[in-house]
Amino acid sequence: MTTWIGCPDSNFHKGRPFGLRPEAVVVHIIDGSFVAGESVFRDPTTHKSAHYAISRSGESHQFVDEKDTAFHAGIVVNPTWALLKPGVNPNFYTIGIEHEGRPDDVWPEAQLSASATLIGQIGARWGIPLDDSHVIRHRQIRASKTCPGNWLQISELLQRVPTTLAPSAATAASPSAASPVAASGALPPASPVNAVSPITTQAPAGPGASTIIVVRTLKNVNLRLGAPNKEAQIVAVIPAQSVLVVSRFDIGERVDGNAYWYADRNGNYLWAGATDAPDPTVLAA
Numbered sequence: 615m616t617t618w619i620g621c622p623d624s625n626f627h628k629g630r631p632f633g634l635r636p637e638a639v640v641v642h643i644i645d646g647s648f649v650a651g652e653s654v655f656r657d658p659t660t661h662k663s664a665h666y667a668i669s670r671s672g673e674s675h676q677f678v679d680e681k682d683t684a685f686h687a688g689i690v691v692n693p694t695w696a697l698l699k700p701g702v703n704p705n706f707y708t709i710g711i712e713h714e715g716r717p718d719d720v721w722p723e724a725q726l727s728a729s730a731t732l733i734g735q736i737g738a739r740w741g742i743p744l745d746d747s748h749v750i751r752h753r754q755i756r757a758s759k760t761c762p763g764n765w766l767q768i769s770e771l772l773q774r775v776p777t778t779l780a781p782s783a784a785t786a787a788s789p790s791a792a793s794p795v796a797a798s799g800a801l802p803p804a805s806p807v808n809a810v811s812p813i814t815t816q817a818p819a820g821p822g823a824s825t826i827i828v829v830r831t832l833k834n835v836n837l838r839l840g841a842p843n844k845e846a847q848i849v850a851v852i853p854a855q856s857v858l859v860v861s862r863f864d865i866g867e868r869v870d871g872n873a874y875w876y877a878d879r880n881g882n883y884l885w886a887g888a889t890d891a892p893d894p895t896v897l898a899a
């Protein structure tokens with residue numbers, strides 16, 4: 615049983631860009647009390663959130679809808695997670711669950727079983743296989759953190775998932791499963807008009823959100839088909855002052871001294887020099 619709490623607009627993004635959807639669950643520890651964690655997510659200046667938090671007594675609170683992007687694992691430092699998508703903010707394709715406690719705490723059975731039940735429900739909803747490639751520790755994305763602490767083994771959670779909730783291996787691997795991205799590895803085609811998704815929120819400024827690449831076009835800019843250069847066919851013209859979430863960047867043709875180009879999920883490109891973030895390496899730091 616989960617209680618909906620919600621959080622301010624500045625602490626999450628509505629939706630998930632580029633047709634991305636949840637493909638993994640990231641396990642966190644608050645490093646503090648349930649109340650302390652909640653106050654961070656309810657504070658509009660923190661730019662931090664998680665989809666859920668689980669107390670040591672097994673209480674479950676939800677702050678962000680699973681369809682939306684929570685700011686819980688956006689900084690990538692020496693990642694060890696095999697399924698990480700290079701250049702794509704992990705927040706866009708993960709669900710984050712915080713847990714009350716300190717890194718060295720032993721997790722109570724009530725907390726473990728509540729978390730496992732939730733993970734099982736998430737797996738069933740999104741067709742996420744319940745294994746240690748798809749249910750991961752935060753530090754597998756950000757090695758500079760100990761999160762979720764030193765006690766927890768992912769197996770401690772997985773062995774407690776109710777068997778009625780665990781998707782079978784056949785379901786998880788089937789191309790007809792609910793998750794086309796995870797099942798086939800191929801992204802569905804999108805029309806050129808939707809190739810870069812405009813959003814209406816401002817770029818988040820907090821440290822927890824600093825790797826979300828949100829850019830604003832300073833002038834009309836051509837979206838190029840499949841290659842970061844001016845030889846490539848124009849598939850759309852993005853108007854000046856559009857706010858865009860882009861999935862990654864590449865080095866391409868040098869234009870006016872700038873060789874950075876932003877890519878959408880279909881592999882189409884716009885020149886970074888036409889945006890308010892001409893150097894994406896600053897944003898990705």
Ligand SMILES: [Zn+2]
Pocket residue numbers: 641642643686752759761762
């Ligand atoms: Zn964490």
